[in-house]
Amino acid sequence: MTVSSANSVDDSIKSSLTKLAPLEAVLFDIDGTLCDSDPFHYQAFRVMLQEIGFNGGVPITEEFFIATAAGKHNDDVALALFPDDIERGLKFLEDKEAMFRKLAAEQVKPLSGLDKVRKWIEDRGLKRAAVTNAPRPNAELLLSVLGLSDFFEAVIIGDECEHAKPHPDPYLKGLEALKASKDHTLVFEDSVSGIKAGVAAGMPVIGLATRNPEHLLMEAKPAFLIKDYEDPKLWAALEELDKAGAH
Template identity: 30%
Template sequence: MRGERTTAVFDMDGVLVDSGNLHREAWRRLCQEEGVPLEDPEFWRFTIGRRTEEALPVILGRPLEPEERVRLTTRRIALYHELLQKQTVPVPGVTTFLNDLRIRGVACGLATAALPISVNVTLDALGLADAFAARVTSADVACGKPDPEVYRVAARRLGVPPGDCVAFDDAPVGIKAARAAGMAVVGLATGHTPSELIAAGADMAIRDFLAIGWSEVSKL
């Protein structure tokens, strides 16, 4: 039987910040600007955990040239930042949970599909700029989730094997990435149902951090 895990690695959107509504609205505004109707009300599910540049061709329904992909990615992120600056809502209990990890001496890392600028804006708004000993963003990896690269890089920067880590992610693609990296996984049901997260490979699913403690998840 393995010992308790020593390290925590967090996704950002939907885990630290309850940003789902803001991302959905940013996508809606972008599609409106581009004259693309969003006929599927569940379109946003595909975007969760994926890099904007990867989701764009699917959401817009057409292939994109590299220059257009960059332009639309930049615009989508700008729309999101405009919304984020007006309303930043942390996932309930996450600040207290992270503070408890700090007191316990549990090293924490960030593994997100977001761009560095989005990470900086979000963590500053949440007051969590100093909460993570290592940050890994989309700029640091060649492959997005569900590829395990982002979680493997996070573990390497934290100086621990992936098997010593518990990952917190809200998307099936992120859960699959963390599981493939060799981490235990806690799913945050902020955008998907608990059953969807368990089916993707999460060891457990929670709706927020209000009723969870490190002593419980470190034993996963």
């Protein structure tokens, strides 16, 4: 079922999370999941790649950005953009991240309904961690701007794990940090690599169709997709989960 489907909430979506009861923890990606930050990444890539004459000086498209960079680890992005000079690629990405932080600090906003889901989590006393492929300075900046620095008990960085997403390692490390069980933990993710990582770590993933094409996200096998945290599908599923946990 896609975000654009009819309003009726499918019974399979309602019941898709009930096996997690009682819910113990929630893991969130950051970029594109807590906030719509991809436009700032895209802008930084577009400007800086054009400055160095990448692609003959023709600006990259959003499709190219999604295919090459969105949700991916910087080592992989460097390899894709600068296959013959990885060192140059990594240096370029460092500079790009600095430009991203400047843009994001001034403009980033939480995804619609994030406060509502935050309150739902706090009211139930659930454990929570942020799990991201972003460099730590980016993650900490975004959490600070969004007012979430104190909300998360742990911030797991792909770079600081043996393998970044799409490998399950960052999510497994998140579970370990929270001392939570994968059988009672839920993941929110917006990228193909992130959804794959959460699924590979053995957890149901709710996919956010913030920017990435729905058909690509569905191929990564999320439990279901939502548009944002106001989506009725999310609240129908959480209500069923609450009911299951009360028995």
